Each structure stands twice: as structure tokens, then as C-alpha cells.
Amino acid sequence: MGAFHQGHLQLMQAAREENDRVVVSLFVNPTQFGKGEDFERYPRNLERDIELAAQVGVDVLFAPSNEEIYPRPGCSIQVAEVADLWEGEIRPHHFSGVATVVCKLFNIVRCDAAYFGQKDLQQCIVIQRVIADLNLPVRFSRQPTIRETDGLAMSSRNQYLSPEHRALAPMLYRQLSECREIIIDTQRPENDVDRALRDSASALEAAGFRVDYFELIELDSARPVREFSIPCALIVAAKIGHTRLIDNILI
Amino acid sequence: MGAFHQGHLQLMQAAREENDRVVVSLFVNPTQFGKGEDFERYPRNLERDIELAAQVGVDVLFAPSNEEIYPRPGCSIQVAEVADLWEGEIRPHHFSGVATVVCKLFNIVRCDAAYFGQKDLQQCIVIQRVIADLNLPVRFSRQPTIRETDGLAMSSRNQYLSPEHRALAPMLYRQLSECREIIIDTQRPENDVDRALRDSASALEAAGFRVDYFELIELDSARPVREFSIPCALIVAAKIGHTRLIDNILI
Numbered sequence: 001m002g003a004f005h006q007g008h009l010q011l012m013q014a015a016r017e018e019n020d021r022v023v024v025s026l027f028v029n030p031t032q033f034g035k036g037e038d039f040e041r042y043p044r045n046l047e048r049d050i051e052l053a054a055q056v057g058v059d060v061l062f063a064p065s066n067e068e069i070y071p072r073p074g075c076s077i078q079v080a081e082v083a084d085l086w087e088g089e090i091r092p093h094h095f096s097g098v099a100t101v102v103c104k105l106f107n108i109v110r111c112d113a114a115y116f117g118q119k120d121l122q123q124c125i126v127i128q129r130v131i132a133d134l135n136l137p138v139r140f141s142r143q144p145t146i147r148e149t150d151g152l153a154m155s156s157r158n159q160y161l162s163p164e165h166r167a168l169a170p171m172l173y174r175q176l177s178e179c180r181e182i183i184i185d186t187q188r189p190e191n192d193v194d195r196a197l198r199d200s201a202s203a204l205e206a207a208g209f210r211v212d213y214f215e216l217i218e219l220d221s222a223r224p225v226r227e228f229s230i231p232c233a234l235i236v237a238a239k240i241g242h243t244r245l246i247d248n249i250l251i
Numbered sequence: 252m253g254a255f256h257q258g259h260l261q262l263m264q265a266a267r268e269e270n271d272r273v274v275v276s277l278f279v280n281p282t283q284f285g286k287g288e289d290f291e292r293y294p295r296n297l298e299r300d301i302e303l304a305a306q307v308g309v310d311v312l313f314a315p316s317n318e319e320i321y322p323r324p325g326c327s328i329q330v331a332e333v334a335d336l337w338e339g340e341i342r343p344h345h346f347s348g349v350a351t352v353v354c355k356l357f358n359i360v361r362c363d364a365a366y367f368g369q370k371d372l373q374q375c376i377v378i379q380r381v382i383a384d385l386n387l388p389v390r391f392s393r394q395p396t397i398r399e400t401d402g403l404a405m406s407s408r409n410q411y412l413s414p415e416h417r418a419l420a421p422m423l424y425r426q427l428s429e430c431r432e433i434i435i436d437t438q439r440p441e442n443d444v445d446r447a448l449r450d451s452a453s454a455l456e457a458a459g460f461r462v463d464y465f466e467l468i469e470l471d472s473a474r475p476v477r478e479f480s481i482p483c484a485l486i487v488a489a490k491i492g493h494t495r496l497i498d499n500i501l502i
Contacts, residue, residue, distance in 0.1 A: 073331045073332070074331050074380070074383070074384030074385075075328055075329060075330050075331060075350065075380060075381050075384035075385055076328070076329050076331075077326055077327070077328055077329075077385075078326060078327050078328075078329055079326050080324045080325050080326060080327075081324070099326065100385075103385055104384075104385055104386045107385060107386040107387050107388060108386045110388060129325070129326060130326050132325070133325030133326035133355075134325075134326055134328075134351075134354055134355055134358060135355045135358040135359045136358055137358060137361060
């Protein structure tokens with residue numbers, strides 16, 4: 001979306017290593033923000049982004065205006081099921097906005113491959129669904145989350161945090177890591193997993209987070225699961241003050 | 252969709268003349284039929300279609316199964332505004348089904364150009380919107396309606412007509428042509444256009460049709476219009492017995 005940080009730059013570097021041409025889109029997409037969300041104040045820094053993209057060898061930085069992308073109200077993509085869970089439940093039109101703009105950007109750029117960060121794990125799942133369901137000729141690459149040294153997942157929204165909240169924020173990842181240790185420790189019965197998830201959420205709440213969800217999901221469908229025979233992930237969304245953070249960890 | 256007639260063959264011929272490779276899709280798409288519509292009995296004739304396509308020099312006939320196109324419930328494309336009018340009003344999910352399968356077919360085939368018949372005019376408008384709104388890299392070509400010698404627009408559904416109804420059916424096109432003559436005859440006031448449309452519908456009803464709509468629309472948006480300074484068309488949908496027919500004429 002913009003205001004590039006190390007997470008974005010890592011995506012560009014991975015694309016740079018594996019492809020002849022690298023195009024980066026820089027577009028804060030209004031249709032994936034809900035009413036009362038942070039569209040207006042979302043971090044933007046075009047001059048700096050141009051410089052950073054050039055430094056990692058990006059060939060084209062595509063930074064269209066809203067009018068170029070949305071000249072009139074248009075078609076949108078509805079994503080089955082996975083878009084209604086978790087982030088989709090809290091942000092009802094979010095993933096339709098994401099799916100639509102990503103499909104448009106793919107078609108404009110005509111890319112062979114697309115690089116997204118694991119930090120937005122459900123977004124990755126949604127886009128993989130769009131690619132599969134609409135038969136888009138694009139190879140999807142999910143890249144690891146880049147973290148600050150204290151474990152906080154890099155995000156443009158981290159800028160919103162006060163020093164006090166910034167100090168608290170790494171607890172999200174610590175709690176994900178601890179919870180993973182607990183639930184992969186031998187074959188725990190379903191009840192123990194439920195309890196581990198609840199305990200993690202409670203610990204965050206006790207520290208001052210307001211937790212939207214702390215869940216174990218199947219990686220393909222984003223549905224809640226209680227078995228580890230399939231690829232799955234722990235996901236969390238929580239607010240500190242006015243700032244909403246998400247993170248996840250694969251199992 | 253299949254059971255090829257001269258209308259389909261003309262599309263193939265036009266594509267043949269203007270392109271190096273011609274791919275024809277043959278797929279009766281379940282998601283564009285509503286409950287109680289004619290999906291099950293829609294005309295199909297694979298053996299004959301293969302022969303006809305070969306005769307006009309088609310390179311590839313792509314005839315996938317339902318399971319190949321829809322392995323699971325998936326993403327769908329919602330088309331703004333134009334999909335809610337006329338056919339969309341009577342067949343609520345029809346154009347979403349059309350838009351989604353056409354987008355999928357475009358992506359599977361990776362065609363540079365696509366040929367559709369003017370007979371399904373609103374479908375043409377919808378697909379042009381999908382191409383524009385989702386930035387699909389496809390050139391759209393609308394080909395003229397092919398008619399029987401008595402004026403009836405060719406359609407797979409004409410097979411459903413009894414001999415008696417078949418004799419009545421050409422009246423649709425005659426009424427469209429007459430109405431066009433009346434409304435383009437100098438600069439008629441809006442009321443006269445309204446009356447000409449109503450008179451045409453009444454004449455069809457008196458002859459035994461049940462008219463869903465008889466309208467003058469803007470060619471770009473499918474919205475009703477009363478001025479001819481912009482490209483527009485007369486459109487009609489009516490039932491004879493159990494068979495629903497549509498037709499249109501450009502102004």
C-alpha cells in the first residue's frame with residue numbers, strides 16, 4: 001500500500017531475484033477501508049518510496065491515482081467464505097476491495113508472479129482463492145513476515161503507536177510463539193487447544209490489548225481447526241489504544 | 252453456450268479472419284441459469300458442434316466439464332448497475348454468472364480478443380463493463396445478429412418453439428423495426444417515444460406474447476433513454492408459450 005518498510009523491501013528483493021522485470025504497485029486502495037477506518041491518515045510517503053524502490057532495483061513503480069483505478073463505480077469480486085471470517089467479519093467489505101484491486105493490478109501489469117507478505121495471512125489466502133477461482137495466470141508467492149528485533153511484525157500502522165504502546169506491542173508475537181509451543185507439544189486433546197487459545201487471549205487482554213480474535217486456522221480455507229495434520233496457523237488481531245494490529249505464526 | 256447455429260458460426264468466422272488462433276468455448280454454464288430455468292434441457296449437441304467448429308477452421312474447441320470450471324464454490328464477479336436492469340431484473344444472478352464464467356474463460360484461454368453476438372446485447376454491455384472495470388487485456392468485438400429469412404434472430408432456444416409459435420416469433424423483430432421507424436422519424440417529443448414503446452408492447456401482447464419489457468436504452472449503460480444523440484438500442488424480451496425470446500435493434 002505504501003510508506004515502504006523492510007517488509008515491503010523484502011518482497012521487492014525476492015521478486016528481483018526471481019524475475020526479469022519487477023513492478024511495484026503503490027496505491028492506498030480506498031475500497032478496502034471501511035467507514036471510520038484510517039484511509040485518510042494511512043501512512044504515505046511517495047518521495048521516499050520512489051527512492052527505496054530504486055535502491056532495491058525495482059524497474060517500475062506504478063502509483064496510480066484513485067481516478068485512474070476507479071473512473072466510475074464498477075465491477076467487484078466477491079470472495080467465497082474465507083472473506084467472511086476473521087478480518088472479513090470485522091471489516092465487511094475489506095476483502096472484496098482487496099480482491100478487486102489486486103485483480104485489476106494483475107491485469108494492468110500483466111505480471112507472471114505476485115509477491116505478498118505473510119503478515120497479512122488472510123489476505124494471502126483470499127488472493128490465492130481469487131487466482132484459483134478466476135483462473136488468473138499468476139504465480140503466487142507468500143514471503144515471510146519481517147519483524148523488528150523485539151519481534152513486532154513490521155507494519156505501516158506501527159507508526160501510530162505511542163512509545164508506551166510500542167513497548168507493549170511485541171507481546172502479540174510472544175503470545176503467538178508461546179501458544180504454538182503449548183499446542184504442538186505432543187497430541188493435545190481439542191479441549192487443551194481451546195484452553196491455550198483462550199489463555200493467550202486473556203493474557204493479552206490483561207496486558208491492555210482488546211483482542212478481536214486469537215485462533216488456530218487451516219491455511220487453505222482460513223476455517224478454525226483443532227488438528228495439526230494439515231498446514232495451519234495461529235492468527236491474532238488486537239487493538240492497543242486506537243491502533244489495531246494483526247499477526248500470525250505458521251504451525 | 253452450444254448447439255451451434257449460424258449465429259455462433261459467424262462469430263467463429265469473424266474471429267478466424269482477424270486472428271492467428273481461434274479458440275471456441277463450449278460450456279452450458281450452470282451459474283447463469285436461475286431456479287426453474289432451462290439449464291437441464293438447454294440444447295446440447297457436442298458431436299455436431301465439433302464438426303461445425305472444424306468446418307469453419309476453429310483451432311481449439313474448449314469444452315470443459317462443470318467440475319473443471321467449478322471445482323468448489325468460488326469467487327464471483329458482481330457487475331455494477333447494468334446487471335440489475337432488464338434481463339438482470341428478471342434473472343437476478345444471471346449476469347454475475349455470465350461475468351464470472353467469461354472472466355474465467357478469458358484467463359484460461361488467455362485470448363487477445365473475444366467475439367460475442369449482438370443478439371444478447373445486454374450481455375455484451377455487461378462483458379464490456381467487466382473488461383473495462385477489471386482491466387482485462389481483451390479486445391471486445393460485438394458481431395451483428397444473424398437472422399432467419401423471416402427476421403427471427405437465431406437462438407438455441409428457437410428449437411423449443413411449436414410450429415404455431417415459430418410462425419408468430421418473427422413478429423418480435425418486425426415490431427422492433429416498426430418502432431425504430433416511428434421514433435427516429437424526426438425529433439419526436441419524449442411522450443411520443445413512450446407511446447411508441449407502449450404501442451409496440453401492446454401489439455405483441457395482442458398477438459399472444461407476454462412482454463417482459465420493450466425499451467429504448469443507452470448502449471453504454473443499458474439505462475432507459477429518450478434521446479438519440481447517443482448510441483442507443485431498442486430491446487425486447489417476451490414469452491410465447493413457455494419459450495422466452497429476446498431481441499434488439501440498434502438506433
